[in-house]
Amino acid sequence: MSKLRVAVLGAGGRMGSEAVRAVENADDMELVAALGSGDARSALTDAGTQVAVDLTRPDAVMGNLEYCLANGVHAVVGTTGWTDERLTAVRAQLADSPGTGVLIAPNFGIGAVLTMRFAQQAARFFESVEVVELHHPGKADAPSGTAVRTAQLIGQARESAGLPAQPDATTQSLEGARGADVDGVPVHAVRLRGLVAHQEVLFGDEAETLTIRHDSLHRSSFMPGVLLGIRKVPANPGLTFGLEHFLDLD
Numbered sequence: 001m002s003k004l005r006v007a008v009l010g011a012g013g014r015m016g017s018e019a020v021r022a023v024e025n026a027d028d029m030e031l032v033a034a035l036g037s038g039d040a041r042s043a044l045t046d047a048g049t050q051v052a053v054d055l056t057r058p059d060a061v062m063g064n065l066e067y068c069l070a071n072g073v074h075a076v077v078g079t080t081g082w083t084d085e086r087l088t089a090v091r092a093q094l095a096d097s098p099g100t101g102v103l104i105a106p107n108f109g110i111g112a113v114l115t116m117r118f119a120q121q122a123a124r125f126f127e128s129v130e131v132v133e134l135h136h137p138g139k140a141d142a143p144s145g146t147a148v149r150t151a152q153l154i155g156q157a158r159e160s161a162g163l164p165a166q167p168d169a170t171t172q173s174l175e176g177a178r179g180a181d182v183d184g185v186p187v188h189a190v191r192l193r194g195l196v197a198h199q200e201v202l203f204g205d206e207a208e209t210l211t212i213r214h215d216s217l218h219r220s221s222f223m224p225g226v227l228l229g230i231r232k233v234p235a236n237p238g239l240t241f242g243l244e245h246f247l248d249l250d
């Protein structure tokens with residue numbers, strides 16, 4: 001069987017270098033290109049790339065995706081910075097490139113995907129909820145894409161259940177003290193040397209609390225998800241948002 005021809009964008013970065021190693025070690029894949037910030041995107045097509053993995057930066061990912069979709073290259077995207085406007089733009093580009101697949105995964109960690117799912121399930125049972133994400137201090141964006149997605153899923157579940165805004169008597173505070181408001185859910189971002197990627201979802205109700213915590217202790221934790229995405233995306237044209245869609249969770 002012929003091997004999947006895979007390229008990594010952001011290959012010199014923290015995640016990209018780990019992805020290069022994972023693809024090189026996968027029996028069913030061949031690493032055909034490894035691009036850094038100064039490299040021409042034409043290297044992707046020159047190398048006959050079938051699937052490009054984007055692990056760059058929020059300010060670079062849209063241009064990379066545009067190039068991939070214009071050339072029928074499937075994409076697996078871990079880069080953060082996804083707004084509704086950006087997703088709409090990707091869908092519009094995909095409409096002109098039928099047959100091409102894009103997976104955007106806020107988090108490739110299986111435990112992180114399960115954390116989001118469990119939080120979504122728990123949301124309707126608790127009056128209060130807060131999300132705390134904790135990362136290494138080299139991270140460019142705050143809050144994390146995973147925390148934003150988690151809060152959105154919780155917000156949707158609360159709304160579907162008809163829950164009111166959560167109780168909070170704060171009338172006076174320093175700016176930022178109550179975190180960022182994502183769909184009614186406070187999200188707090190910690191940056192600490194020594195950490196990789198961690199998240200806690202705190203739920204509270206009368207006389208009980210529930211904490212769901214996930215820890216990525218090394219970036220190798222993301223690689224089974226990256227490889228799964230590479231294998232699945234060619235057979236899934238259009239936009240898939242979230243690795244859970246490739247995990248048969250239901």
Ligand SMILES: NC(=O)C1=CN([C@@H]2O[C@H](COP(=O)(O)OP(=O)(O)OC[C@H]3O[C@@H](n4cnc5c(N)ncnc54)[C@H](O)[C@@H]3O)[C@@H](O)[C@H]2O)C=CC1
Pocket residue numbers: 009010011012013014015016035036037038055056057058060064077078079080081105106107108109222
């Ligand atoms: N979805 C997931 O599971 C995960 C996602 N991430 C996200 O992945 C992204 C990268 O994270 P890190 O590796 O920690 O960042 P990093 O800063 O270590 O690496 C980014 C790399 O991309 C390169 N780059 C910038 N523009 C480029 C371009 N146009 N073409 C090719 N390369 C380019 C930079 O030179 C750098 O080497 C971030 O958005 C981060 O939040 C990180 C970990 C897990």
Ligand SMILES: O=C(O)C1=N[C@H](C(=O)O)C[C@H](O)C1
Pocket residue numbers: 080106107108135139140143144145146147196197198
């Ligand atoms: O930058 C990181 O490190 C991570 N970024 C992703 C995010 O913003 O959610 C995924 C994971 O948290 C690691």
